[in-house]
Amino acid sequence: MTPREASRREAPAPRVAVLGSGSWGTTFGKVLADGGADVVMWARRAELAHEIREGKRNSQYLPGINLPRGLSATHHLAEALDGATQVYIAISSQALRQNLKGVRPLLATNDAPIVSLMKGVEKKTGLRMSQVLEQELHCDPARIAVASGPNLALEIAREQPTAAVISSSSQETAEAVARISRNRYFRTFVNTDVIGTEFGGVLKNLIAVAIGIVDGVGYGENTKASIITRGLVEMTDFAVAQGAQPETLQGLAGLGDLIATCQSPLSRNNTAGRLLGQGYSFTEVVKQMDQTAEGLASVAPVLQLAREAGVHMPIVEQVKMVLDGTMNPRDIAPHLTTDDDEPTEERTQNGSGGSGSALRRAFQRALDQFRHGGGRPPRD
Ligand SMILES: NC(=O)C1=CN([C@@H]2O[C@H](COP(=O)(O)OP(=O)(O)OC[C@H]3O[C@@H](n4cnc5c(N)ncnc54)[C@H](O)[C@@H]3O)[C@@H](O)[C@H]2O)C=CC1
Ligand SMILES: O=C(CO)COP(=O)(O)O
Structure with a gap:
C-alpha cells in the first residue's frame, strides 16, 4: 500500500458505484477498491452479482482473478446507487441509453460525478457516450468525466502497472475522479479534452480491427506498422475535425x-x-x-461523421468494406487501392501548425505540469 493509499484508508472510504459487471466494469471496480474506495457493482444477472459479492470472483469475465474485500455487488440498481459519491459506467455502448432510463430517477437528487468507461459511439445517433449521458440524465456536462487509455482489462486485473487519463470539461471533476480511481498499479492523469479522449478510445478500436484483419490474412510487421502509423493520422484528422486537441491523440487515450x-x-x-x-x-x-467488440458497431457512425466533416479515412473505410463483405480482406492496405497513384506528401501532423507548433505545445504542457507541482493529478 502506498502512503497515499494508507492515508486514504484512515479517512472514511468514498462510496462509489460501478454499473456493468463485464470485464472492464469489474476490473475498474477492483482498481477503485484497491485504491481505498468502498465499491458496489451493479450486475444485470443476480447470479453474477452473487458470485462477485460472496465468492469475490467474476469467473466468466475475469477468470483466475480474486476480487478485493472492498468490492461488493448487487443486481438492484437502487442499491448500487444509494449513497454513491461517484458513479462509473461500463456497459456496451449500444445498451447505454436504454439502461440510463432506469438510472435517471435514482440520481435525481444526487450531484455525483458520472464517469464513462466506455469506448463506443451510438450507432443510431453517432453520439459519444458522454453525450448520451448528458442527454439521458439531463445533467450538467461539468459533472461528466470519461476514462480512457491503454487499459486491457485482464492485464490491469492482474495488477500490471498501467496509466489512464480522466477527462472532463471541468478540471475539478476530472481531478476528483482521478484521485479516487488510482492505486499502486493504476495511475491516472487528467485533461479537459473530452472529445479527443473519447474519440481516441473509439477510433483505436477501428484501427485494431484493421490490424486484426492483417494478422488474420497473415501479413507481417510492415503492413501493421504502416496501418498503425497512417491510422493515427486518420484518428487525429477525424478527432480534430470534431473539436479535439491534436495532442490528446498523441497521449494515452490515442497513441x-x-x-x-x-x-x-x-x-x-x-x-x-x-x-x-x-x-x-x-x-x-x-x-x-x-x-x-465496440468497433463493429462504431464503424458506420464514425464514417458518417467523417463524411459530414469532409475527413478522408481510407483505413476505416476498408474495415467497413470487409465487414460488409464487399472487400477481400487480403486487399487491406494503408491506403485505398482505388486512390490515384500521384505521390502525396507524408503528412503526420494535423492542421497548419506543423511540427514546430506541436513541439511548442508539448513544451508548454510540460512547463505547466512542472509549475503546478506533484500534488494534483498531472495532465496527460
Ligand atoms: N475490456 C476492456 O479491456 C476494456 C473495455 N472498455 C470499454 O468498456 C465497455 C464495456 O466493455 P466490457 O466490460 O469489456 O464488455 P463485456 O462484454 O465484458 O461486458 C459488457 C457489459 O455490458 C453489459 N450489457 C450488455 N448489454 C447490456 C444490456 N442490454 N443491458 C445492460 N447491460 C448490458 C453486460 O452485462 C456486461 O456487464 C466497452 O465500451 C469497452 O469498449 C474500455 C477499456 C478496457
Ligand atoms: O479498450 C481496450 C484497451 O484499452 C480494450 O480493447 P478491446 O475492447 O478491443 O478489448
Missing part, C-alpha cells in the same frame, strides 16, 4: 491505446478483425464473440 489494442490478442476488436481476416463473415464473427 497509447492504439499500441495496446493493436498489439494484444486480449483485444476483442483485434480478435474480431483476425476472424474477419481468416475469412469468417460479420455474422459468424458476432456469433463467436462472447464479449463486446
Whole structure:
C-alpha cells in the first residue's frame, strides 16, 4: 500500500458505484477498491452479482482473478446507487441509453460525478457516450468525466502497472475522479479534452480491427506498422475535425491505446478483425464473440461523421468494406487501392501548425505540469 493509499484508508472510504459487471466494469471496480474506495457493482444477472459479492470472483469475465474485500455487488440498481459519491459506467455502448432510463430517477437528487468507461459511439445517433449521458440524465456536462487509455482489462486485473487519463470539461471533476480511481498499479492523469479522449478510445478500436484483419490474412510487421502509423493520422484528422486537441491523440487515450489494442490478442476488436481476416463473415464473427467488440458497431457512425466533416479515412473505410463483405480482406492496405497513384506528401501532423507548433505545445504542457507541482493529478 502506498502512503497515499494508507492515508486514504484512515479517512472514511468514498462510496462509489460501478454499473456493468463485464470485464472492464469489474476490473475498474477492483482498481477503485484497491485504491481505498468502498465499491458496489451493479450486475444485470443476480447470479453474477452473487458470485462477485460472496465468492469475490467474476469467473466468466475475469477468470483466475480474486476480487478485493472492498468490492461488493448487487443486481438492484437502487442499491448500487444509494449513497454513491461517484458513479462509473461500463456497459456496451449500444445498451447505454436504454439502461440510463432506469438510472435517471435514482440520481435525481444526487450531484455525483458520472464517469464513462466506455469506448463506443451510438450507432443510431453517432453520439459519444458522454453525450448520451448528458442527454439521458439531463445533467450538467461539468459533472461528466470519461476514462480512457491503454487499459486491457485482464492485464490491469492482474495488477500490471498501467496509466489512464480522466477527462472532463471541468478540471475539478476530472481531478476528483482521478484521485479516487488510482492505486499502486493504476495511475491516472487528467485533461479537459473530452472529445479527443473519447474519440481516441473509439477510433483505436477501428484501427485494431484493421490490424486484426492483417494478422488474420497473415501479413507481417510492415503492413501493421504502416496501418498503425497512417491510422493515427486518420484518428487525429477525424478527432480534430470534431473539436479535439491534436495532442490528446498523441497521449494515452490515442497513441497509447492504439499500441495496446493493436498489439494484444486480449483485444476483442483485434480478435474480431483476425476472424474477419481468416475469412469468417460479420455474422459468424458476432456469433463467436462472447464479449463486446465496440468497433463493429462504431464503424458506420464514425464514417458518417467523417463524411459530414469532409475527413478522408481510407483505413476505416476498408474495415467497413470487409465487414460488409464487399472487400477481400487480403486487399487491406494503408491506403485505398482505388486512390490515384500521384505521390502525396507524408503528412503526420494535423492542421497548419506543423511540427514546430506541436513541439511548442508539448513544451508548454510540460512547463505547466512542472509549475503546478506533484500534488494534483498531472495532465496527460
Ligand atoms: N475490456 C476492456 O479491456 C476494456 C473495455 N472498455 C470499454 O468498456 C465497455 C464495456 O466493455 P466490457 O466490460 O469489456 O464488455 P463485456 O462484454 O465484458 O461486458 C459488457 C457489459 O455490458 C453489459 N450489457 C450488455 N448489454 C447490456 C444490456 N442490454 N443491458 C445492460 N447491460 C448490458 C453486460 O452485462 C456486461 O456487464 C466497452 O465500451 C469497452 O469498449 C474500455 C477499456 C478496457
Ligand atoms: O479498450 C481496450 C484497451 O484499452 C480494450 O480493447 P478491446 O475492447 O478491443 O478489448
